[in-house]
Amino acid sequence: MIDIIKNFLKDNKYQIIINQSGLYIKNYQKLITLEDTNISIITYKKKIVISGLKLSLKKILDKELFVQGIIKRIEVFDVW
Numbered sequence: 164m165i166d167i168i169k170n171f172l173k174d175n176k177y178q179i180i181i182n183q184s185g186l187y188i189k190n191y192q193k194l195i196t197l198e199d200t201n202i203s204i205i206t207y208k209k210k211i212v213i214s215g216l217k218l219s220l221k222k223i224l225d226k227e228l229f230v231q232g233i234i235k236r237i238e239v240f241d242v243w
Contacts, residue, residue, distance in 0.1 A: 177206035185221065185231035194228070202230055210240045235237065 178180065178189040188211065197220065198201040202213045218232035
């Protein structure tokens with residue numbers, strides 16, 4: 164049971180959740196670009212680029228953020 168809890172707390176996998184309100188990203192490591200047409204972040208071994216119009220961060224916490232705006236594209240790249 165303790166191993167399950169440790170693995171949950173050490174989870175490095177990122178999650179992207181899209182709903183009608185916007186885009187939620189969990190377990191990001193660093194915000195690289197913040198513009199109204201482009202937001203890019205680094206997660207564990209991935210770079211995520213969000214493109215659109217009127218993009219803004221509505222919530223930013225430790226390892227979590229929420230993006231709102233007109234999202235046109237989400238690209239995920241491997242980072243080694």
